[in-house]
Amino acid sequence: MLQEVVYTCPYCFEDVETSVDPSEEEQSYIEDCAVCCRPIEFSVQCNSNWEVVRCEVNPAQ
Secondary structure, three states, rough: OOOOEEEOOOOOEEEEEEEOOOOOOEEEEEEEOOOOOOEEEEEEEEEEOOOOOEEEEEEEE
């Protein structure tokens, strides 16, 4: 089951909602901002209860 998280885009500074798959405890991936379409690197950590405990976003390199 996907979990919704809200992040602030590091480019346009808009608050944006996205879905995270909490089935993996640690994951990193690149996704485009839904507002400005610039690439964002996500670093997500989930616990054993499938809850997102950390979601960091940075401009993709």
